[in-house]
Amino acid sequence: MSPLLTVANLTKQFGTQPVLRDIAFELEEGEVLAVLGRSGCGKTTLLKILAGLEAPDTGTLALHGQDLRPVPPNERQMVYLYQEPLLFPHLTVFENVAFGLRIRKAARAEIDQQVTELLDELDLRGHAQKAPHQLSGGQRQRVSFGRALIIRPRVLLLDEPFGNLDAQTRADMQQLFLRVSRQHHITSLFVTHDSREALTVGTRFAYLDQGQLTSFGAVAEFIDDPRTSIRSELAFWENIQQNAASAC
Ligand SMILES: Nc1ncnc2c1ncn2[C@@H]1O[C@H](COP(=O)(O)OP(=O)(O)OP(=O)(O)O)[C@@H](O)[C@H]1O
Numbered sequence: 001m002s003p004l005l006t007v008a009n010l011t012k013q014f015g016t017q018p019v020l021r022d023i024a025f026e027l028e029e030g031e032v033l034a035v036l037g038r039s040g041c042g043k044t045t046l047l048k049i050l051a052g053l054e055a056p057d058t059g060t061l062a063l064h065g066q067d068l069r070p071v072p073p074n075e076r077q078m079v080y081l082y083q084e085p086l087l088f089p090h091l092t093v094f095e096n097v098a099f100g101l102r103i104r105k106a107a108r109a110e111i112d113q114q115v116t117e118l119l120d121e122l123d124l125r126g127h128a129q130k131a132p133h134q135l136s137g138g139q140r141q142r143v144s145f146g147r148a149l150i151i152r153p154r155v156l157l158l159d160e161p162f163g164n165l166d167a168q169t170r171a172d173m174q175q176l177f178l179r180v181s182r183q184h185h186i187t188s189l190f191v192t193h194d195s196r197e198a199l200t201v202g203t204r205f206a207y208l209d210q211g212q213l214t215s216f217g218a219v220a221e222f223i224d225d226p227r228t229s230i231r232s233e234l235a236f237w238e239n240i241q242q243n244a245a246s247a248c
Pocket residue numbers: 014015019037038039040041042043044045046
């Protein structure tokens with residue numbers, strides 16, 4: 001059977017500026033491809049092309065072998081999540097999560113059951129009747145996850161989803177993402193500039209630099225590649241630890 005998502009020879013240029021150069025990768029069901037990339041590397045453009053919000057200049061993308069290029073964004077079964085959660089301000093948390101089922105005309109009992117279960121999984125049960133403005137940033141991002149997951153997307157596209165959160169909330173959200181991803185067997189492309197986040201959430205790893213994507217066969221290769229700077233970060237922390245120990 002063909003992989004869930006296949007991307008080949010993808011290029012994109014804005015004016016004379018090449019933004020994506022010959023991107024190719026495959027994603028199997030249940031995998032989380034963590035893509036590490038610095039600001040301006042082309043990550044948002046890549047995710048927008050996958051979501052159908054931008055057209056590539058060349059290349060192919062397929063979901064289980066089906067060409068995605070003619071498929072409009074709302075029929076791609078992919079959900080694009082970014083830093084700022086997009087919620088309906090006038091709807092409660094419950095109704096924000098229920099929205100995708102309501103427009104699909106699901107039965108009321110089914111909506112109640114599925115939304116309640118999902119709110120529990122996302123630790124949002126006590127917030128069901130609140131409006132988005134009554135929530136913290138981390139809680140809003142959890143509601144945003146709920147809105148995405150309720151429609152059982154084939155692929156989640158995550159663009160620095162925890163970038164606006166403080167370090168502790170960010171770490172909590174990474175753990176929640178891991179738990180929910182495994183439970184629902186979610187396939188994701190998770191783009192981040194934070195190598196620790198990439199290592200935490202990824203089952204596979206890639207590096208995007210100036211529009212060129214390098215995929216790694218094993219986590220050790222990702223860590224050892226000088227372009228990811230992970231080894232030098234580790235050395236920095238080891239140094240700090242040694243200095244602290246010798247000062248004692
Ligand atoms: N619609 C557009 N028109 C012209 N240039 C664009 C357009 N969208 C993006 N670019 C350019 O393409 C390059 C990559 O942009 P992109 O938004 O994909 O980067 P990014 O990796 O997501 O960066 P950041 O993390 O800062 O958001 C940038 O140099 C940007 O200026």
